[in-house]
Every structure is written in structure tokens, then in C-alpha cells.
Amino acid sequence: MKIIIDAMSGDNAPQAQVSGCVQAAKEFGQEYILVGQEAVLRDLLAKEQAENLPITIHDAQEIIDMHDDPATAVRRKKDASMSVALRMMKDGEADAMISAGNTGALLSGATLVTKRIRGIRRAALPTQLPCKGGHVLLIDSGANVECTEEYLLQFAFMGSFYMEKVMGVKNPRVGLVNNGAEDTKGDPLRKAAYDVLKAAGDAGRINFIGNVEGSDIPNGACDVAVTDGFTGNILLKTVEGVAGFLMGTLKDVFLTSARTKLAYLLVKPAMGGLKKMMSSKEVGGAPFLGISKPVFKAHGSSDAYAIRSAVKQAIAYVNADVVGEIQRNIDNMTL
Amino acid sequence: MKIIIDAMSGDNAPQAQVSGCVQAAKEFGQEYILVGQEAVLRDLLAKEQAENLPITIHDAQEIIDMHDDPATAVRRKKDASMSVALRMMKDGEADAMISAGNTGALLSGATLVTKRIRGIRRAALPTQLPCKGGHVLLIDSGANVECTEEYLLQFAFMGSFYMEKVMGVKNPRVGLVNNGAEDTKGDPLRKAAYDVLKAAGDAGRINFIGNVEGSDIPNGACDVAVTDGFTGNILLKTVEGVAGFLMGTLKDVFLTSARTKLAYLLVKPAMGGLKKMMSSKEVGGAPFLGISKPVFKAHGSSDAYAIRSAVKQAIAYVNADVVGEIQRNIDNMTL
Structure with a gap:
């Protein structure tokens, strides 16, 4: 399983994201892609002595923060870590993505880029x-x-x-x-x-x-x-x-x-x-239910342990195929 | 000041109401009217050795309980303690009233019998x-x-x-x-x-x-x-x-x-x-704000101490003349 972490979004980003990713890789295995400013992430990873872990970096220079308009942020900042990560999800480059960024921007972006499951009227958090x-x-x-x-x-x-x-x-x-x-x-x-x-x-x-x-x-x-x-x-x-x-x-x-x-x-x-x-650090995060790909929202104030916990939840979510379960039952879910 | 207590309404009525009334009379002075089944209330008062306190009884045989329809209870059960107490308030026989009964019935009844302050759209609890x-x-x-x-x-x-x-x-x-x-x-x-x-x-x-x-x-x-x-x-x-x-x-x-x-x-x-x-026993009760008379709702599970505390609040409410204050400011409170 490949998991994308939006490394630049959140109150404690990118340190908590990188460190949480390293913890998760050690504890749960799987492959990871950190999306964000390459030079910064490379330095942080080096400090974690994570050379032998299956973690790669995908460059994205911009950052969506709490001051960006949720409705338009992903569309306007195409090179933001969140926007790049969502496009990678859409293109099937990973199985799940985790972001501790602006909730509204992430929901709007997920709805715009990765889309809702057909028949679902609104994604819920x-x-x-x-x-x-x-x-x-x-x-x-x-x-x-x-x-x-x-x-x-x-x-x-x-x-x-x-x-x-x-x-x-x-x-x-x-x-x-x-x-x-x-x-x-x-x-x-x-x-x-x-x-x-x-x-x-x-x-x-x-x-x-x-x-x-x-x-x-x-x-x-x-x-x-x-x-x-x-x-x-x-x-x-x-x-x-x-x-x-x-x-x-x-x-x-x-x-x-x-x-x-x-x-x-x-x-x-x-x-x-x-x-x-x-x-809230034990649970770590929650998926936008109704989005056609596993997009996880972690708490804005997530520390490394919370990011690690969000990864754990995301792995369970992918393995349980909740998206498939919703798709198979959609006829019972519409009026 | 004269205070009516609906003695028959509430989970612990009439014991808590009578005993709370006695506590209040000793602690705060004032005059009290217990409304409810006369024989029952007389027996309870005798046990409290309250002969020298300024407490009188006003007979009302029916009781409105949690199973009565809130919208119609006061209209249908005209001889219920709550209904009688509300009419006494309307007729100016007391300065405040306290009931631990059915909230919806008390609000509907207060709106129907004692009326809202002119210009107030809805009474609030x-x-x-x-x-x-x-x-x-x-x-x-x-x-x-x-x-x-x-x-x-x-x-x-x-x-x-x-x-x-x-x-x-x-x-x-x-x-x-x-x-x-x-x-x-x-x-x-x-x-x-x-x-x-x-x-x-x-x-x-x-x-x-x-x-x-x-x-x-x-x-x-x-x-x-x-x-x-x-x-x-x-x-x-x-x-x-x-x-x-x-x-x-x-x-x-x-x-x-x-x-x-x-x-x-x-x-x-x-x-x-x-x-x-x-x-909640320390506060005891709250008035329906916007009703033209001081009608107090005490918690359904009120014990004697809670009734005593509701009396304390009611006295403060009457002394502060909140009803008059609302009336004087009504022009600023409408759209």
C-alpha cells in the first residue's frame, strides 16, 4: 500500500508530518510519499536517519494555509502540497492520503479533484x-x-x-x-x-x-x-x-x-x-466519507504521534474497502 | 412579596415542594401559596411544623404530568395545580410562581394565560x-x-x-x-x-x-x-x-x-x-423570559434544596424588575 502525506499542511508541519511518517513506516510498514518542499523535507528526513525506510519525496513548492479561501484554494494554488497530493490520488499513484491542513480547502479540493462516489450528495467528516x-x-x-x-x-x-x-x-x-x-x-x-x-x-x-x-x-x-x-x-x-x-x-x-x-x-x-x-491523538484522523478515494483529515494541531495514528486509521480504511462498500450499497442510500 | 409554588408538579412533588417552601420561608421570609391537593399538602405542612410560617394552601385537585400534551394540558385540565397557579398569576394574586412540571405545558400555559410581553415574539427558557x-x-x-x-x-x-x-x-x-x-x-x-x-x-x-x-x-x-x-x-x-x-x-x-x-x-x-x-440544584430554576409575569421553571428532578434555590432566584428576578426592563426597551428589540 502507498500512502501520501501532505507534509506542509498543519500547525506543526512539516516536522510532525515527517517524524510521524517515519514512526508509521517503522511500525506499520507500507510505502510513503511525502509531498512538499523537497529541500526542506530531505533535510528533515536526514535528521530522522530514515535512509532505509520506504519513504520518497514528491516536490510541491506552495502551501495552503488557514488564510486561504477554502472554496478556491486547491484550484488557485495548483502547486500546493495539498493540491499536488489530491491530483496524485486522482491519478491512482497512491492508495490513501493524509493532510492536517485547512479542512474546508481539503474537502472542496477532494470533491473537485478526486470527486464524490457517484450518488453521494455530500461528503461528510x-x-x-x-x-x-x-x-x-x-x-x-x-x-x-x-x-x-x-x-x-x-x-x-x-x-x-x-x-x-x-x-x-x-x-x-x-x-x-x-x-x-x-x-x-x-x-x-x-x-x-x-x-x-x-x-x-x-x-x-x-x-x-x-x-x-x-x-x-x-x-x-x-x-x-x-x-x-x-x-x-x-x-x-x-x-x-x-x-x-x-x-x-x-x-x-x-x-x-x-x-x-x-x-x-x-x-x-x-x-x-x-x-x-x-x-484526539489516539485516533489521529478521519476520512471524508463519500469521496471516491481515501482522503484523510488529521487534526490541524497534529503532532508526530497523531500523524502516525492517522496513518494507522488510513491503512485500516483502505483494507476494509469502505469506498467499495458505499458504492455497492448506493441504490439503498438515495431517495 | 407573595410567591406561588405549584406543589404537585415534578418528580419529587409534593414532598420536595412543601419542604423547599418551608426552607425558603425560614431563609428568605416572604409569603407563600402552595397550590395543590389541600388534604395532602396540609398533612405535609403539619409534618414540617410550619404553623407559624406565612404559608397558605390553595386547593387544586388535578395534576399535569409528563404524559399530558404540552400544547393543550393547561386548557384541558383547568383544575390542575399548574393551571390554577397560572390563573392566580394572571389575576395578580402573587408576584412570582414556581413549577417543576412539564416544561412544554408550563410554557404553553404561561403564554396562553399570563401572556407574553407586548412585542415579544417568543418566550425563551x-x-x-x-x-x-x-x-x-x-x-x-x-x-x-x-x-x-x-x-x-x-x-x-x-x-x-x-x-x-x-x-x-x-x-x-x-x-x-x-x-x-x-x-x-x-x-x-x-x-x-x-x-x-x-x-x-x-x-x-x-x-x-x-x-x-x-x-x-x-x-x-x-x-x-x-x-x-x-x-x-x-x-x-x-x-x-x-x-x-x-x-x-x-x-x-x-x-x-x-x-x-x-x-x-x-x-x-x-x-x-x-x-x-x-x-443544577444551586441555581434551582429559571424564568420564562418574555412572559409578562415572573413564571419560574424548576428542574423536573428538583429536591427541596433546588426548590428553595428557585425561590431565591425568583425573589431576585422580581426585585430586579426584569419584566419592566424588557417592556421599557421593547422598541429596540423588534425588527
């Missing part, structure tokens, strides 16, 4: 959130601010395939994020989506369990939480914000006295598990 | 959330699933008055909950709301600070977080869910070994502050 007993896939987590019930139906199918094929969850439970559990709840979009999801559930095509509330999601009530990208973004950011706030407040609690400082020393090793569970 | 440095008022937190930019503008004004007059926050910072901080973000509702909020801010009528993300809210970036009731409900429930999940996981961490159990004993007193901060 899922995010795995920690919850009781494991992880829940939030889809869409921010790519599509305005949605129709057909988009939400497609998100439900794609999220199910991902959780089943990549994460090994049998018969994933799909919930519709709503402002109440009763089946009459919601705005017009939610009511229409409920009906089409229920029909897909009744036909045995997905395991639809009904509406889920914000509080159900951390409680592990479903494996796939379906929502529009506006609500998904707010839900995701709220989870991050509350977790950060509580962990910070907890730190203050541990710093209040000599007694509590001693308590912290005693509990510190066990706290590591909680921190690791809340960390 | 705000919720105070704990955040870094204090509390943030989420408005609307669930009453209005579908909103226009004018509703959101009115929520912003009403939330500002509440935080300033009742909570003592000077020049409260108003944020629009959105899927990004940039002023071009959002769905059509958010874009339209941004423009009217910015105009009100530029005119010096509210202190509009722009868009806020889900993660900004626990971080205390604003004092008033304006949103529609659908998004508000999901945000609120997510905060509750994540807080519950993390506190539960933390408990597991403390139970892992003898060392961590010892740590818990050391840190337990300091943890009390964190628990108290996350508890």
Missing part, C-alpha cells in the same frame, strides 16, 4: 468521540452546515460501514441527534430524517435505534450519531470545551493543599488512562 | 451553565425549536437584562453560538442573526462580542450565549452528559487501587466544590 464503553462516531462533525434528510440518510449508512468495517463494531446502532427521545421531536429536518432513517431500519439496512439526546452520546447510547454539520460542530466543540474545563478545574482541585497534592501523586498513574481516552 | 470564572446564560435552552433572527435578537436583550439585573454582571458579553468564530460562519439563520446583533451592538444597546464556538462556552468567553432552542437543548444536554461521563470515569479512576482510594479520601473535601459547581 466523521469524528470519533470517547464515550462509555468505547467510541461513538459523530457524522457530520462540521463539513456540511446545511443538510437535507437524504444527506443525513447517507451519513447514517456511511457511518455504519465505517464503524463496522474499520472499527469492528457489529451491527452498529445508529441514532439521530435530536432535542428529545420521542419520535415526534425536532425541527422539520429532524422529522423528515427520522422517517427515512426509520424506513431504512425497518428494511434491515441499518440498525436505527431512534432519536438520541446530547446526554446520550457520552453515555454510549449509539455507535453512530447522525447530525448536520452545524449541530455536529457545536456538539463536538462543546465536548472538547467541557472536557478541557473539567480537567482544568480538577487540576485546580489537586493544587489546593498539601493533602490534595499528595492525592494527585497517588492517582497520577491511573489518571493517564483518562487523559489518553480524551486525547 | 434560559439556563445557567457553570463555566470558567462563573456562569454563562444559555438562551434559548430548549423552548423554541425553530427561530428567526428577530427571536434571537430578543433572546440577546432579555439574556443581557437577566445577567445584569439579577446576576449582577456589568455590561454582559453577548455571543452568538456558531460553528466558527469568523463573522461569515453559519447557516442562513446565524448569518441573519449576526447582522441584527451586530447592529444592536454598534448602537450600544447590547455588548455583542461576535460568534462563539461550543468550546468557548465552558471557557467563559461570554456571559450570554444566544442560540435557537434546538441547538441550545443539544448543547445543554451535551454539557450534562460529558460532565456526568467524566465524573463517573473519575470515580472509576479513584476505585482502581488502594492507593487511588487513599487519594480520594485526601481530595474528597476539595472535590465538593467541583460537584457543587456542576450541580
Whole structure:
């Protein structure tokens, strides 16, 4: 398998990208292509003593950053690392690509260059959130601010395939994020989506369990939480914000006295598990589901370990052939 | 001041309502009217040895519960404690009323019986959330699933008055909950709301600070977080869910070994502050902002202490004359 890493995009690029690529090559094997400014990448690779690893460099001089207009960046900066990487994906030069760059630019670019799967109306960006007993896939987590019930139906199918094929969850439970559990709840979009999801559930095509509330999601009530990208973004950011706030407040609690400082020393090793569970670095990245090629978005603040984790996810995604699974089921996924 | 307590509505009614009323009478003075089944309430009051407190009983035999249709409950059950209490408010028999009953029924009933303030399009239910440095008022937190930019503008004004007059926050910072901080973000509702909020801010009528993300809210970036009731409900429930999940996981961490159990004993007193901060019982209740009389919604699961806290909030709300403040500013609050 060949994996492209957009080496120039992200808060810690290109160091984290090069170092994460080296870690992944050592840990997972496979072949890698770092796309970006050749001289810079060559120097960084030399420092990593990576001569014997199957990593090559493909030159691209420009960089798309957070200030570029998402809708036009890939079209306008044709020699940007992200643009070059997407064209290489389109031309079949690799099996998957990972970028920690501008989310909007990557989605627009992937849609423009590598295209959506035929029949898919919008590509979605899922995010795995920690919850009781494991992880829940939030889809869409921010790519599509305005949605129709057909988009939400497609998100439900794609999220199910991902959780089943990549994460090994049998018969994933799909919930519709709503402002109440009763089946009459919601705005017009939610009511229409409920009906089409229920029909897909009744036909045995997905395991639809009904509406889920914000509080159900951390409680592990479903494996796939379906929502529009506006609500998904707010839900995701709220989870991050509350977790950060509580962990910070907890730190203050541990710093209040000599007694509590001693308590912290005693509990510190066990706290590591909680921190690791809340960390986005373990998951690393997520594919744009619905794009015809495996294009992975890694978190903008990814460090080397997060890039390594994104590579791990991408390998599992390619091996599970989620793109093929969506293509084979597309007739059930359109209204 | 006379305060009506709907004694029959809520998960722990009527015990919590009677006991909370007694606590409030002892702590805050004022006069109280318990509305509900007279014989039951008389027995409970006798057990509380409340003979010398200024508490009277007003009989109402029916009860509105969670199974009643919110839109029609108050109209259909005319002798329910909630319905009777609302009519007494309309007739000026008391200064404020508190109910822990069916939220939808209470809002519909208040709108029907006590009416909205002239010019207010929809009453909103705000919720105070704990955040870094204090509390943030989420408005609307669930009453209005579908909103226009004018509703959101009115929520912003009403939330500002509440935080300033009742909570003592000077020049409260108003944020629009959105899927990004940039002023071009959002769905059509958010874009339209941004423009009217910015105009009100530029005119010096509210202190509009722009868009806020889900993660900004626990971080205390604003004092008033304006949103529609659908998004508000999901945000609120997510905060509750994540807080519950993390506190539960933390408990597991403390139970892992003898060392961590010892740590818990050391840190337990300091943890009390964190628990108290996350508890809805301290705030107790919130008024339907925009209703022409002070009608307070207490949490359905309110215990006696929560009812006592709701009374405290209601007294502050009446003394601050938020209803009058809204009436005096209504010309600036309509489009």
C-alpha cells in the first residue's frame, strides 16, 4: 500500500508530518510519499536517519494555509502540497492520503479533484468521540452546515460501514441527534430524517435505534450519531470545551493543599488512562466519507504521534474497502 | 412579596415542594401559596411544623404530568395545580410562581394565560451553565425549536437584562453560538442573526462580542450565549452528559487501587466544590423570559434544596424588575 502525506499542511508541519511518517513506516510498514518542499523535507528526513525506510519525496513548492479561501484554494494554488497530493490520488499513484491542513480547502479540493462516489450528495467528516464503553462516531462533525434528510440518510449508512468495517463494531446502532427521545421531536429536518432513517431500519439496512439526546452520546447510547454539520460542530466543540474545563478545574482541585497534592501523586498513574481516552491523538484522523478515494483529515494541531495514528486509521480504511462498500450499497442510500 | 409554588408538579412533588417552601420561608421570609391537593399538602405542612410560617394552601385537585400534551394540558385540565397557579398569576394574586412540571405545558400555559410581553415574539427558557470564572446564560435552552433572527435578537436583550439585573454582571458579553468564530460562519439563520446583533451592538444597546464556538462556552468567553432552542437543548444536554461521563470515569479512576482510594479520601473535601459547581440544584430554576409575569421553571428532578434555590432566584428576578426592563426597551428589540 502507498500512502501520501501532505507534509506542509498543519500547525506543526512539516516536522510532525515527517517524524510521524517515519514512526508509521517503522511500525506499520507500507510505502510513503511525502509531498512538499523537497529541500526542506530531505533535510528533515536526514535528521530522522530514515535512509532505509520506504519513504520518497514528491516536490510541491506552495502551501495552503488557514488564510486561504477554502472554496478556491486547491484550484488557485495548483502547486500546493495539498493540491499536488489530491491530483496524485486522482491519478491512482497512491492508495490513501493524509493532510492536517485547512479542512474546508481539503474537502472542496477532494470533491473537485478526486470527486464524490457517484450518488453521494455530500461528503461528510466523521469524528470519533470517547464515550462509555468505547467510541461513538459523530457524522457530520462540521463539513456540511446545511443538510437535507437524504444527506443525513447517507451519513447514517456511511457511518455504519465505517464503524463496522474499520472499527469492528457489529451491527452498529445508529441514532439521530435530536432535542428529545420521542419520535415526534425536532425541527422539520429532524422529522423528515427520522422517517427515512426509520424506513431504512425497518428494511434491515441499518440498525436505527431512534432519536438520541446530547446526554446520550457520552453515555454510549449509539455507535453512530447522525447530525448536520452545524449541530455536529457545536456538539463536538462543546465536548472538547467541557472536557478541557473539567480537567482544568480538577487540576485546580489537586493544587489546593498539601493533602490534595499528595492525592494527585497517588492517582497520577491511573489518571493517564483518562487523559489518553480524551486525547484526539489516539485516533489521529478521519476520512471524508463519500469521496471516491481515501482522503484523510488529521487534526490541524497534529503532532508526530497523531500523524502516525492517522496513518494507522488510513491503512485500516483502505483494507476494509469502505469506498467499495458505499458504492455497492448506493441504490439503498438515495431517495 | 407573595410567591406561588405549584406543589404537585415534578418528580419529587409534593414532598420536595412543601419542604423547599418551608426552607425558603425560614431563609428568605416572604409569603407563600402552595397550590395543590389541600388534604395532602396540609398533612405535609403539619409534618414540617410550619404553623407559624406565612404559608397558605390553595386547593387544586388535578395534576399535569409528563404524559399530558404540552400544547393543550393547561386548557384541558383547568383544575390542575399548574393551571390554577397560572390563573392566580394572571389575576395578580402573587408576584412570582414556581413549577417543576412539564416544561412544554408550563410554557404553553404561561403564554396562553399570563401572556407574553407586548412585542415579544417568543418566550425563551434560559439556563445557567457553570463555566470558567462563573456562569454563562444559555438562551434559548430548549423552548423554541425553530427561530428567526428577530427571536434571537430578543433572546440577546432579555439574556443581557437577566445577567445584569439579577446576576449582577456589568455590561454582559453577548455571543452568538456558531460553528466558527469568523463573522461569515453559519447557516442562513446565524448569518441573519449576526447582522441584527451586530447592529444592536454598534448602537450600544447590547455588548455583542461576535460568534462563539461550543468550546468557548465552558471557557467563559461570554456571559450570554444566544442560540435557537434546538441547538441550545443539544448543547445543554451535551454539557450534562460529558460532565456526568467524566465524573463517573473519575470515580472509576479513584476505585482502581488502594492507593487511588487513599487519594480520594485526601481530595474528597476539595472535590465538593467541583460537584457543587456542576450541580443544577444551586441555581434551582429559571424564568420564562418574555412572559409578562415572573413564571419560574424548576428542574423536573428538583429536591427541596433546588426548590428553595428557585425561590431565591425568583425573589431576585422580581426585585430586579426584569419584566419592566424588557417592556421599557421593547422598541429596540423588534425588527
